[in-house]
Amino acid sequence: MSLEVQVQSLAAAFLYGLAVSFGYGWINRLVYRCRRGLLGYLIEIVLASLISAGLFFSLQAINGGYTNVYMLMTFCLGVMVYEFCFARLYLGQVERQMRLVRWLFFPFRFIFRSINAILRKTRKVMGLGQAKKKIQKE
Numbered sequence: 001m002s003l004e005v006q007v008q009s010l011a012a013a014f015l016y017g018l019a020v021s022f023g024y025g026w027i028n029r030l031v032y033r034c035r036r037g038l039l040g041y042l043i044e045i046v047l048a049s050l051i052s053a054g055l056f057f058s059l060q061a062i063n064g065g066y067t068n069v070y071m072l073m074t075f076c077l078g079v080m081v082y083e084f085c086f087a088r089l090y091l092g093q094v095e096r097q098m099r100l101v102r103w104l105f106f107p108f109r110f111i112f113r114s115i116n117a118i119l120r121k122t123r124k125v126m127g128l129g130q131a132k133k134k135i136q137k138e
Contacts, residue, residue, distance in 0.1 A: 013071045017078020
């Protein structure tokens with residue numbers, strides 16, 4: 001592998017580490033509520049697989065998929081540069097984006113919560129919820 005290809009591979013790994021960190025920060029905040037359940041673990045596995053595949057395919061395009069330890073270390077260096085230099089500023093920006101998303105979806109949440117409250121009240125009046133509780137006690 002020539003020196004030019006090595007430098008391109010290192011630059012790609014570093015930039016990919018930065019890009020993955022920015023994307024992971026945004027996605028992690030987007031799915032904040034479901035991090036501890038099965039869905040959270042599934043999202044983590046899918047993200048890790050996509051990150052690994054993306055790094056491999058980017059290196060495949062540059063140098064035929066040849067991966068050295070120093071390329072992985074350069075990837076980790078990109079992640080560390082994000083954590084030490086950009087994370088605090090970027091996560092503040094992501095938080096503002098999430099407030100905008102919540103504001104945009106508030107009417108839908110209000111409608112679905114209102115429908116759910118009406119359905120709960122209807123079940124209570126009709127005694128549908130009571131029958132299940134009596135059956136479970138017996």
